[in-house]
Amino acid sequence: xxxxxxxxxxxxxxxxxxxLQHSAAHGGDVLLGPERVFKADAIAAAVLxxxxxxxxxxxxxxxxxxxxxxxxxxxxxxxxxxxxxxxEKRMLEW
Amino acid sequence: MVTANxxxxxxxxxxxxxxxxxxxxxxxxxxxxxxxxxxxxxxQPSAGREGIPPPLxxxxxxxxxxxxxxxxxxxxxxxxxxxxxxEAQVWARVFEEAARLGVLQVHLSGGEPAARRDLEDIARAxxxxxxxxxxxxxxxxxxxxxxxxxAEAGIDHVQISIQDSEPQSADRIAGYPGAFARKNALATExxxxxxxxxxxxxxxxxxxxxxxxxIELAAALQAARVEVAHVQYYGWALANRAALMPSRxxxxxxxxxxxxxxxxYRGRMVIDAVVPDYYAHFPKPCLGGWGRRSLxxxxxxxxxxxxxxxxxxxLEFWSVRDYALADIWARSPAFQAFRGTDWMQEPCRNxxxxxxxxxGCRCQAFLLTGEAAATDPVxxxxxxxGLxxxxAExxxxxxxxxxxxxDKTAGAR
Numbered sequence: 001x002x003x004x005x006x007x008x009x010x011x012x013x014x015x016x017x018x019x020l021q022h023s024a025a026h027g028g029d030v031l032l033g034p035e036r037v038f039k040a041d042a043i044a045a046a047v048l049x050x051x052x053x054x055x056x057x058x059x060x061x062x063x064x065x066x067x068x069x070x071x072x073x074x075x076x077x078x079x080x081x082x083x084x085x086x087x088e089k090r091m092l093e094w
Numbered sequence: 095m096v097t098a099n100x101x102x103x104x105x106x107x108x109x110x111x112x113x114x115x116x117x118x119x120x121x122x123x124x125x126x127x128x129x130x131x132x133x134x135x136x137x138q139p140s141a142g143r144e145g146i147p148p149p150l151x152x153x154x155x156x157x158x159x160x161x162x163x164x165x166x167x168x169x170x171x172x173x174x175x176x177x178x179x180x181e182a183q184v185w186a187r188v189f190e191e192a193a194r195l196g197v198l199q200v201h202l203s204g205g206e207p208a209a210r211r212d213l214e215d216i217a218r219a220x221x222x223x224x225x226x227x228x229x230x231x232x233x234x235x236x237x238x239x240x241x242x243x244x245a246e247a248g249i250d251h252v253q254i255s256i257q258d259s260e261p262q263s264a265d266r267i268a269g270y271p272g273a274f275a276r277k278n279a280l281a282t283e284x285x286x287x288x289x290x291x292x293x294x295x296x297x298x299x300x301x302x303x304x305x306x307x308x309i310e311l312a313a314a315l316q317a318a319r320v321e322v323a324h325v326q327y328y329g330w331a332l333a334n335r336a337a338l339m340p341s342r343x344x345x346x347x348x349x350x351x352x353x354x355x356x357x358x359y360r361g362r363m364v365i366d367a368v369v370p371d372y373y374a375h376f377p378k379p380c381l382g383g384w385g386r387r388s389l390x391x392x393x394x395x396x397x398x399x400x401x402x403x404x405x406x407x408x409l410e411f412w413s414v415r416d417y418a419l420a421d422i423w424a425r426s427p428a429f430q431a432f433r434g435t436d437w438m439q440e441p442c443r444n445x446x447x448x449x450x451x452x453x454g455c456r457c458q459a460f461l462l463t464g465e466a467a468a469t470d471p472v473x474x475x476x477x478x479x480g481l482x483x484x485x486a487e488x489x490x491x492x493x494x495x496x497x498x499x500x501d502k503t504a505g506a507r
Binding site: 015016017018019021023025026030032033034035037087088089090 | 148150151194195196198199224226228250251253288289290292318319321360361363364366
């Protein structure tokens with residue numbers, strides 16, 4: 001449930017009724033949920049594509065920091081902010 | 095687009111000023127989330143045919159038939175008969191065209207969509223077109239087996255209307271004995287199937303003092319989201335305005351209660367509220383502006399910029415039976431009539447909020463002033479703003495239940 005803080009061992013996933021898909025007409029990826037549409041920029045999409053319930057947050061951060069040659073601490077802060085915000089809107093769970 | 099960032103350093107989440115590839119070109123203020131934004135109109139790509147941004151949502155009114163008689167219904171008084179309803183295969187074509195045009199979500203609504211025996215086929219076609227499928231239902235006519243079939247057909251989300259937290263009052267408002275019990279049962283069945291549930295509660299004089307209990311009921315039903323919608327006065331609701339309008343004090347108490355509960359349920363249940371606009375200071379930017387974000391297809395296939403648009407005389411609506419949806423969106427006279435800001439008069443024309451609220455609702459402007467291009471009287475700058483206070487204080491009347499007058503004739507084929 002989203003009320004729990006997002007721990008490193010948590011496995012974030014998109015709940016049923018929330019989908020990430022590509023939209024040619026809108027020129028990018030969109031995250032769709034109940035009465036909600038978000039456009040994902042490339043980084044957000046890269047984060048969300050890793051939210052399958054298979055990876056832990058720690059694994060996601062390592063993977064993203066490697067892929068983008070970025071500071072893991074900064075990646076973690078950004079990912080946690082992004083995912084927590086979505087969880088508050090019931091668009092993500094772990 | 096999406097590939098551009100792979101391999102680049104990690105800035106996009108770091109600064110609110112940084113914009114991803116999808117936002118190219120449009121300026122908008124500070125957004126709530128760094129990597130995401132609500133695709134409010136300002137974030138749409140300006141591409142699209144003839145410079146018109148693509149729509150995001152399509153409201154599919156599959157039928158006007160409905161077993162309930164809710165006096166706040168926003169359907170038109172002249173309900174369309176079954177004989178003229180679009181066939182499922184026409185809906186399938188409309189969904190494919192909608193997806194190509196840019197529509198992301200379809201709302202299967204009515205009337206009661208379950209009144210159509212081919213609802214499962216229609217839902218399957220919508221999902222096959224790649225759309226996010228919302229089912230908006232009264233809950234009547236959806237036994238468990240049928241709900242399961244719809245889940246298998248690919249619906250993504252179910253929205254159920256509940257009229258009150260008190261069973262007797264709820265059934266009286268719906269004009270249908272047993273409605274409350276059936277709706278509660280369906281809500282449970284939706285959650286058991288693992289589908290996200292929204293409970294929609296329309297608020298008016300008869301139930302507004304129980305708004306807290308209504309939200310608690312939605313939470314008890316494990317809704318992921320509750321929509322608290324103060325009545326908007328169109329169609330049957332306008333005919334029943336004197337019976338439905340709450341007092342200013344009731345509205346103020348209700349707004350405070352909603353805010354309290356929004357904090358209490360943060361992270362557990364999303365509470366979206368449609369504010370009561372007769373008591374507002376600024377008008378609502380109806381559907382984000384005329385012909386900017388969504389379209390509405392009536393049971394017979396007429397395409398409207400909003401569900402109430404047929405009240406405005408002289409507008410020419412095109413039908414999906416005659417035109418492709420992309421042509422209707424880009425070129426039909428009704429969509430062009432109030433698109434953008436060129437049609438505006440003062441005080442809208444030079445108002446700094448003109449691209450924020452688009453002069454408010456065109457239908458309401460017409461219904462209250464007789465002129466569709468007037469400023470929505472909800473706006474405190476409207477010369478007609480005083481009208482609203484008088485209207486809000488009309489003496490109460492009994493309900494005029496929504497009924498399909500043509501049922502006996504057209505429905506009997």
